[in-house]
Amino acid sequence: MNTKKQNIRSLKEMHQRFSDKVNLNGLAEGEKVEERNLSDVQVTSLVTDSRRVTPGSAFFAIRGLRTNGEEYIEDAVERGAKALIGENINLEENPGVAKIQVKDSRRALAKMAKRYHGSPDESINIVGITGTNGKTTVSTLTRHLLEEPGRPVGLIGTVRYHLGDRELPSFRTTPEAADLYPMLRSMLAGGCSEAVMEVSSHGIHQSRVAGMQIEIAVFLNLTRDHLDYHKNMESYFVEKRKIFNGENGKLPKIAIINGDCPYGKRLIEELPPQVRILSFGLKESNLFRAKNINLESTGAEFVLDSPAGSMVIKSPLLGRYNVMNLLASVAILHSMGRSIPDSIRKIAAFEGVDGRMESVDKGQDYNVVVDYAHTPDALRNALSMLRECTEGKVHLVFGCGGDRDKGKRLEMTKVACAGADRVWATADNPRTEPLDDIFKDMKKGQTRGSRISFVGDRRRAISLALDQAESGDCVLIAGKGHECFQEVQYTAIPFDDREVVRELINIKALVQ
Incomplete structure (x- = not known):
């Protein structure tokens, strides 16, 4: 069993791989409302958990759902934090520590983490997958179909993180920006030029991916979930939409959307014209369509209609909804310039996903x-x-x-x-x-x-x-x-x- 304590230790090891000293003043450019003791301060890491602070860290005091990071400032300072960043930082306390007051600590973290790690998202082709159901299956299957000998593909998701030359147990579906950017940087160091990432609605709302360059954004579906957090389906949809319409940052080049889902249809209608749209589903209007579906206890067989022509696909994945998941993966591969016939030959070797059927x-x-x-x-x-x-x-x-x-x-x-x-x-x-x-x-x-x-x-x-x-x-x-x-x-x-x-x-x- 991988406990949360083990996950924290694994993340610490990853951060130590890239413990650069970076000028804090440059990192915080454009984010500062007020500051104290900022001159020539060099920081060695950006962290949101005081337990992970090491001498030289910059600690972001972020208010969460259950705890408030501001309550752990003293713990962070005792552990050697060199800088404190937040929305309600007391500028007069802890005189030997640099302090930055910001309007939005989460967005500031996302921007500063990206700068600290050299904007790795702009050097790796990222596929961001969102939706209520199917994210883990589609992301894992897509990685399987993309990978070739000597050409690793990164993965960030619910079950695990693949970083090219190493693997970590997953701590959350979409990590905090302080963890996400070193993961992307580690992928580059591990030889990855492509990465597949699950993007949760919580991750979008909490600015974990704010400003990230997502080349291909994928919308699988939207059904009831997380309404304790989002309150209603409209708010839930609005969060998902942000990685497609530019509210999260740069527009994706390509949007792959479930054309059978009512929210998918709405998303297609609302996207700006410069985003190329590829739809998938069972209806004739979709660019990637499954027909003549035969479901068996050993998998599924169907005819795929796509821009590459018509072909028969045999899949070991069970159920009609996995046909939809497979369509999404095939559309992703096509959008990345991969051969669909070559890719589908690898489907039979897919071993599935832990805990998914x-x-x-x-x-x-x-x-x-x-x-x-x-x-x-x-x-x-x-x-x-x-x-x-x-x-x-x-x-x-x-x-x-x-x-x-x-x-x-x-x-x-x-x-x-x-x-x-x-x-x-x-x-x-x-x-x-x-x-x-x-x-x-x-x-x-x-x-x-x-x-x-x-x-x-x-x-x-x-x-x-x-x-x-x-x-x-x-x-x-x-x-x-x-x-x-x-x-x-x-x-x-x-x-x-x-x-x-x-x-x-x-x-x-x-x-x-």
Whole structure:
């Protein structure tokens, strides 16, 4: 298990690779409202976490959702911070430390991190992928199709970071600018000329990618998620749109957009004419289109219509939504000048993504699938896909996260009851919210006649589902996917659905 502490240590090692001394006055040009003790100050790193401060660091005191960086200024100074940057810095305290007052600490961080690391985004061709569902699959698949011997491709996403000559466990989907730019710089040092990056709505709203040069922006879909943060779908869409219309910085050269999605259609209509648009989907109006789709338990086969002509594609990826993901990847490759026929030959060798429709096989006569589906749309797609390729019954274990969008809990339960024969609702990162309160919201979505049980212990819920499975059935364990912890009261407790399934199947085999 890669804990958050291990991730922090890995990031520290990456930062040490590029610990240059840079003049702070030049970095902060255009960002300063007020300053103190700034003359000839050289800084060796830019950090937002006081625990990662080393002598010579510039510490950005940023207000977060749960904590305020200003509360950790003294800790940063004690650890050797040479400069403090924020919106409410007390200019009179800590007289031996340089201080900069800025209007927007997050945007200042993005601009200064880019300068500090020599604008690596302008030397590497970046594909930025956004959307509610599918970002990790599309980014990982695209990297697989792009990479060639001696030609590494960088990746920044939910599961891991590939930096050309090294790999790090992922800490968050779209890292803070202080981490993002050294990652891009590390990719260049590792021989990458291209990078594929997941761009989350949180990352856009919090200016983590503000001013970044994204050559190709990709819009996969938009369905309900993160409304605890964005409040409504319009605000959610507006954030996603920023990397396409220039609000985030420079316009992308190419926009690849799901033409079947209502928000995708709207995005196409709203983009400025200088952005080249490539649409993908199942409808005839799309430039990249899948037709004659045949879905099987081993994958999918369909005819691809594209600017390169028509050709048959056989994919090991399950389900109709993965056909859409594959279309997006093919459109990306075409936009980068790659041969589509040459690229699709590599699809058969794609091993999938950790925790995305990942099968767990311990010799049992039923199927067990672990998936990250944690939105109503993603859960609906997963259940629909498994229904199409399962001879017997479909059993489901799922939960809803605490301290997150409460409105989707009812919808998730409705989808679960409609799509599965038997359902066990359980814990899924309850965080600081009582599980009984989460269950109360979920029960509002119960439908008459549905077979659903509420079980607080996730391991127990999985065990009950496995007990009910018979030959030819399928058990879907949804929500956590690749995650190897349960988040409870700000504590990450080790818990990996895949390992739990393996353990339980082994135990049950012993007592039979």
